[in-house]
Amino acid sequence: MRLPRQDRYAELEPLLAKVEHPARYLDHEWGAVEQQDGPFHVCMIYADAYEVGQPNLGIAILYNELNAAEGISCERCYLPWVDMSALMREAGVPLLSLETSSPVASFDVVGFTLAHEMIATNIVETLDLAGIPIRAEDRDEDDAIIFAGGPSAWNCEPLCAMFDAVLLGDGEGEIVEAAQAVRDARAAGATRAEVLKALSKVRGVYVPSLYDVVVDETSTRWGYAVPKPGADVPEVVYKRCIPDLSVTDPVPQKMVPYMGIVQDRLAIEVLRGCARGCRFCQAGMTYRPVRERPLEQVVDAAEQGLRTTGYDEVSLSSLSTTDHSQCEQILLRLDERLRGKGVRVSIPSQRLDSFGVDMAAAVSGSRRGGLTFAPEAGTQRLRDVINKNVTEDDLERAARNAFELGWRRMKLYFMMGLPTETDDDVLAITAAARRVLEIGREVVGRGYKSGVSVSVSVSVFVPKCFTPFQWCGQLPIDEVRRRQDLMIRANRDRDIHISYHDAQVSVVEAALSKMGRAGFELVYGAWQRGCRFDAWTDQFKYEQWLEAGRAMGIDLEELAAEPYDLEARLPWEHTSPGVSKGFLKREWRRAAEGVTTSDCTMTSCVGCGVCPALGVDNHIEGDRHGR
Amino acid sequence: MADETFRLRVAYRKDGRLAYLGHLEVINTVERSIRRSGLPFSVGNGFARRMRVQFSQALPVGAFSEGEYYDLVLEEEVDTHEALELLKAASPSALGPYRAAYVPRRGPALEAWLNRSLWQVEIHGEELSADAVSEGIAAVKEAGKIDFMRGDKPRTIETVTTLVSWEATQEAWGVALALETRSSNLGALRPAVLLDAAFGTEALAGAVRSSQRVCRSGQWHEENGRLVEPFDANFTWSLT
Known part of the structure; x- marks a missing residue:
């Protein structure tokens, strides 16, 4: 009523x-x-x-x-x-x-x-x-x-x-x-x-x-x-898709909260979409095509937004800010205009190469907190499977560059349970952290006073719809725990700090990602049993979720781990972000063969199907080729 | 090198819904208002490059105020009327500035300098007696200290010097209480803490408060028994 x-x-x-x-x-x-x-x-x-x-x-x-x-x-x-x-x-x-x-x-x-x-x-x-x-x-x-x-x-x-x-969509x-x-x-x-x-x-x-x-x-x-x-x-x-980001309001965030919030700064969306093609990444598939906001609009928006909100920090947000073809000029221009005003500029994600480090240096001034990279997988083989187009050399060069520029703390993001992962891949996570630490010690020096440390954060892979891994089952929870243990035991250096995500939360996330309409009974049953604020660690109640599953005859852990047939009609196929099923299948096969696929904004069309399906195109302000 | 900056003292209210802001929330909001105002504020040279602004003593969450203060360091001298208008236009009305004036650049920090407060407290409750409230407060003063919890941490505040005076008046809706407190580096007495303790005394046994409204109606500096107004133009700060 x-x-x-x-x-x-x-x-x-x-x-x-x-x-x-x-x-x-x-x-x-x-x-x-x-x-x-x-x-x-x-x-x-x-x-x-x-x-x-x-x-x-x-x-x-x-x-x-x-x-x-x-x-x-x-x-x-x-x-x-x-x-x-x-x-x-x-x-x-x-x-x-x-x-x-x-x-x-x-x-x-x-x-x-x-x-x-x-x-x-x-x-x-x-x-x-x-x-x-x-x-x-x-x-x-x-x-x-x-x-x-x-x-x-x-x-x-x-x-x-x-x-x-x-x-759906924009x-x-x-x-x-x-x-x-x-x-x-x-x-x-x-x-x-x-x-x-x-x-x-x-x-x-x-x-x-x-x-x-x-x-x-x-x-x-x-x-x-x-x-x-x-x-x-x-x-x-x-989905609906805005073909040109420059026609949208560059400063949508007009409200200034009284209390501290999780991202307490002005955010300017510098681009929408990412075509890097990481095969686990749902946003990378569903936000295509790539649409960049023009340099002048970003800089004017940052300046105007700071003036009208009173924020002292502006974040250039997107799925891959340093991929913006005018990233360097944007940062230089912002530095010119904001110098001496006690304002910080931040970039939420760093590219794993020297350019990424240079851009991080450009926004941090003399401040050197931690620097974060996301290799996602420990071995080159597995990085090829997930299409994370970075090499061991990229990681090593970026780390060396960062230590030389004054950073002392490095944070590395990885995922566990990716398709085809073996114990060698898991052990390689710790090995990669050791290598980065060793580079830091070479550049900065050994001993406690050098302050060199590496933090490793490992999440559990959750297969998401409209990605090439949508047919995969999640790694069974006991196996996730065994591998987490294996990784932890392989680390003997106190300057490497490893943290990992709660596998139980990932089970629920995977189950909800795989279910169809009948899955609402699970959500409702969990709520009836007191579940809410499940994304808050101290509020998450795994046993109640399992119970809700049992009440509808489902073993959540089994469901999360269940693979789907490549030819099956999936519960979500009547909605579409434009990416074709044929492309996703091809990417799944290429993943199995360890073959990578390039970024269409830097090379040529890879046939994801988004542009013809939605009648749009990548909108790149400068030139990304050869980067 | 001579310091060529200017210290602007600003008085503001805290009322309406914003009475429920915590001190840090007030600080953030005021700092953002200053940035929006376009005033040429000075930025410190520290690692974090923060705006140079000092605030008077923290007001409890839920407390209203008719007189809060901040001192803002400016790079250029701006006409006080103009500065006040710019600040008013850039501030939420419930944290509205109403007076501004320059004070000597060097001087003690505002938080420590304004060490006397006057509070007006409305204690709502049909059966409440002003005499009983007064007796309860007297008993707390007599006890010399209050042990209380802030969050999950135990705290103690002494009452001999921090509680200066009080006067309870009977009203139709309950009791109106005027309370004078003094702060020092040992702490500040909050009216809610005092009243919680008073309602735990024998004088107020069984008494029920339906609600209470706390408002700080003024702040002063106390020196040699004299109360100095925050904007007192005749007061000379001791810089030793």
């Missing part, structure tokens, strides 16, 4: 003194849109704590787009932390938006961003706290229409029982069209079913209730989705 739209802050305020970090619930941040006249109201939700959700660039983009649209207002909401949600339930206060403290259940449209798989139970919790029926099929005619979208929408099937519509433009479709249909007196039908006509919008799931001999046990008879919806919904 739709709740009345009214300011209920007075009911929330008495609770503020009793919770941790009341700043999470205050609103009125600098840059927040206070004018919320509507008359059509949308609430965008990041279903995690404020400090995690607030820096999300996707929400910021959609918030601005919707608030700029005629007759539409957009507010934000984050999931209250467990202390606050308990108090709210006790006091009978429903989930409220930030800007006007109106009940989320009073909005016309509520949108969720699917940032990662482990946010699943938080979405159930959010809907429950809001008082909106959790399953779309249980909603009344006038209940809010629930949207979802974001990086993890590519296998949204296990969650789509909760969503009326899923928006949200710019799409979100406004979708909101307008709801508004216009409502204004015309349409039923809920008619509203959903109208939404299905918006390009890039997938309406789950208009598709049936079929399980047959061509599919996995989760089946595949086909349009319902007479539904008049596409068999495959392709």
Whole structure:
């Protein structure tokens, strides 16, 4: 039932003194849109704590787009932390938006961003706290229409029982069209079913209730989705794609939080997409093609953004910032303009070569904290399998270069459980760390005072849809643990610090990545058993997840480890980021043969299928060839 | 080389929803407001290259204030009226600056210098008696110290010097309390800590507070028994 739209802050305020970090619930941040006249109201939700959700660039983009649209207002909401949600339930206060403290259940449209798989139970919790029926099929005619979208929408099937519509791809433009479709249909007196039908006509919008799931001999046990008879919806919904990043707002982040948040800085998206083709990387496949923002726009945006927000740090964000064809000029220009203002420039990811190190040096000034590289695998053989086009020499040269430029602490990211991995590959992780440490000692000197150290962080590989590894099973959890132990035991140097991810979290992540629509029972069952904030180590409850799986006759660990047949119809194939299945299969075969594939922005087309499928092209400002 | 920078003292309020900001959150917000204002602030030479700004003593989360202060070092002398207008335009209204003036460049840190506070506390509760509240506070003062927990850490604050005076007045909604406190390098007495202790005394046994609102209504420097206003133009700082 739709709740009345009214300011209920007075009911929330008495609770503020009793919770941790009341700043999470205050609103009125600098840059927040206070004018919320509507008359059509949308609430965008990041279903995690404020400090995690607030820096999300996707929400910021959609918030601005919707608030700029005629007759539409957009507010934000984050999931209250467990202390606050308990108090709210006790006091009978429903989930409220930030800007006007109106009940989320009073909005016309509520949108969720699917940032990662482990946010699943938080979405159930959010809907429950809001008082909106959790399953779309249980909603009344006038209940809010629930949207979802974001990086993890590519296998949204296990969650789509909760969503009326899923928006695929770049949200710019799409979100406004979708909101307008709801508004216009409502204004015309349409039923809920008619509203959903109208939404299905918006390009890039997938309406789950208009598709049936079929399980047959061509599919996995989760089946595949086909349009319902007479539904008049596409068999495959392709993502929306902005062809030119320069037409988008370069400074979408206008709001300045009061409390410390996880990325407490101005972020300028310098490019979207990455064509390096790492075979484990979902973002690398689903955000194609590569679109660079022009040099002048980046520099002006950084300067203007810093001036209007008051931040003292700007991050040039993207999947591979140092691949920007004008990266060097951008950094030089920023240095000229920002010198003496006490402002830091940061690059979130470093390329594993001397150029990457030079760029890191350019942004760090005289500061030399730690420098991070991601070789991902310990041996050349395995790096070729995953198409991580870096060599032993690249790593050694980058490390030597970094130590010579003054860095003392190196951080290396690896993955464990990659397809074809052997014990030799695992031992090579420690060996690579030793080699980097040895280079550091050669350059800087030995002994405690040299301060040279290497940190190694090892995550567990999770097979993701729309990657060449989507057919793989995850390495069984006991085997992951054995290999983690093997790696740890192989390290005898106290200047090498090895940390690894919790294999249990990865099991749940893998299970959610592989399941189809019936997987919602697992998510709902886990939530009923108290699971929420699963991405927070201290809140994650593995046993409850396993129990929820058992209750529906599933062994989660077995499910995570289950490979899929290369010819099977997969649960997510009715939505598409444009990358063709043929390309993914070819890449899978090349991986098995250890053959690498080049980056199409630096060489020539590799036939991933994205450009013809979406009618777009890579948009490179300068020249990447020969880099 | 002569220091050619300027020390601008700014008074601001903390009210509305922003009363629930912690001290670090206030500092971050004010620093960002200063950056937005475009004032020519000075940056320190340390590793982190931070803005040179000092704040008065931390206000507890949830406490309102009519008089908080910061001292900002500027590279150029900007007209005080203009500086104040720029800061106002760049600050959230609930942390709005309302007065600014230059003070001598060299002088003690603001946090230590403003060592006296006046608090207005509203203690809501239908059955509360002003006399009982007063007696409870007297008992705490008499005890000489308060042992309390901040988070999961045990803390102690002495009450003989930190609690200067108090006056409780009966109101229809409960008790209005005016409280004067003194801080030193040994610590500062927070009204909520004092009241929690007072409500644990025999005088207030069984008394129930439905809520309380704490507001710092002023801060001063105390020297030789005299209270000095933060903007007192006649006060000469001892630089020894």
